Amino acid sequence: xxxxxxxxxxxxxxxxxxxxxxxxxxxxxxxxxxxxxxxxxxxxxxxxxxxxxxxxxxxxxxxxxxxxxxxxxxxxxxxxxxxxxxxxxxxxxxxxxxxxxxxxxxxxxxxxxxxxxxxxxxxxxxxxxxxxxxxxxxxxxxxxxxxxxxxxxxxxxxxxxxxxxxxxxxxxxxxxxxxxxxxxxxxxxxxxxxxxxxxxxxxxxxxxxxxxxxxxxxxxxxxxxxxxxxxxxxxxxxxxxxxxxxxxxxxxxxxxxxxxxxxxxxxxxxxxxxxxxxxxxxxxxxxxxxxxxxxxxxxxxxxxxxxxxxxxxxx
Ligand code: TXA
Ligand code: MG
Numbered sequence: 001x002x003x004x005x006x007x008x009x010x011x012x013x014x015x016x017x018x019x020x021x022x023x024x025x026x027x028x029x030x031x032x033x034x035x036x037x038x039x040x041x042x043x044x045x046x047x048x049x050x051x052x053x054x055x056x057x058x059x060x061x062x063x064x065x066x067x068x069x070x071x072x073x074x075x076x077x078x079x080x081x082x083x084x085x086x087x088x089x090x091x092x093x094x095x096x097x098x099x100x101x102x103x104x105x106x107x108x109x110x111x112x113x114x115x116x117x118x119x120x121x122x123x124x125x126x127x128x129x130x131x132x133x134x135x136x137x138x139x140x141x142x143x144x145x146x147x148x149x150x151x152x153x154x155x156x157x158x159x160x161x162x163x164x165x166x167x168x169x170x171x172x173x174x175x176x177x178x179x180x181x182x183x184x185x186x187x188x189x190x191x192x193x194x195x196x197x198x199x200x201x202x203x204x205x206x207x208x209x210x211x212x213x214x215x216x217x218x219x220x221x222x223x224x225x226x227x228x229x230x231x232x233x234x235x236x237x238x239x240x241x242x243x244x245x246x247x248x249x250x251x252x253x254x255x256x257x258x259x260x261x262x263x264x265x266x267x268x269x270x271x272x273x274x275x276x277x278x279x280x281x282x283x284x285x286x287x288x289x290x291x292x293x294x295x296x297x298x299x300x301x302x303x304x305x306x307x308x309x310x311x312x313x314x315x
Pocket of ligand 2: 139140148
């Protein structure tokens with residue numbers, strides 16, 4: 001399959017929307033990472049997403065929508081959903097009970113009676129959703145188990161020849177996947193299913209309640225599988241010093257670092273650089289990467305979560 005490279009102007013976006021209507025797969029930029037988009041109401045298109053990614057078919061996809069009005073067509077709404085939706089558009093995904101009359105393909109939600117919804121903030125994603133005029137299922141646009149893409153070049157590396165087009169909107173500003181909040185508990189409580197680009201404290205402020213964390217033995221977000229974000233190299237975290245044979249991925253003061261997530265120890269900058277730097281170090285053929293300690297607060301929680309997964313044993 002030839003993979004078209006589309007520029008993120010009106011022509012490119014119109015072309016991308018037409019392709020999507022025809023059931024094609026189009027990678028597009030969001031503020032978090034690039035998504036591999038498909039018409040969420042088409043079982044065939046969604047099946048092609050799983051195939052292109054080589055992704056286990058039980059993994060449900062995030063449905064991207066243009067507005068809260070549209071989100072309500074697919075999900076049962078609640079007070080907590082109302083509160084959290086004030087944080088949209090942005091790096092936040094809500095898992096809600098699916099509406100009885102939902103037109104989503106069952107494969108989109110992997111047969112679950114819940115649905116993950118997000119309104120992205122990226123102007124190209126929003127223009128694409130508006131032009132397409134429907135829901136887009138979109139996992140991160142990488143091969144299953146590999147690092148999420150934060151540039152069009154990353155998408156090309158993993159998926160060229162496997163998808164129809166890539167809409168090039170430059171580098172993603174957040175650089176971490178969305179925070180996923182589960183709102184399916186009958187008691188109305190909210191659960192942090194995946195830390196991500198929107199810090200936990202901002203969500204708790206809006207909810208005026210603490211988030212629950214999921215029972216680790218009951219994986220409700222299959223993307224949480226330990227080795228999900230693995231680069232080729234092995235990773236050693238919280239490395240105070242770099243050992244012989246290791247390449248250092250720094251954070252803050254790290255004179256020996258080959259790359260530094262943020263020399264000024266800024267967590268937003270580190271998040272935006274995380275996947276790109278892992279890609280770059282992988283491309284050098286580094287066998288062992290040591291990573292400087294990263295504080296476990298704010299976006300640091302999500303960064304460390306991804307790094308722990310990347311460091312987990314494979315297989
Ligand atoms: O920032 C992001 O979230 C990016 C961009 C493209 O939007 N997307 C992304 O998608 O990271 P993906 O497929 O790589 O991760 C989706 C996560 C998975 O962990 C999946 O298990 C979870 O969302 N998920 C989707 N639907 C769910 C549901 N109904 N219940 C529980 N978890 C769900
Ligand atoms: Mg992913």
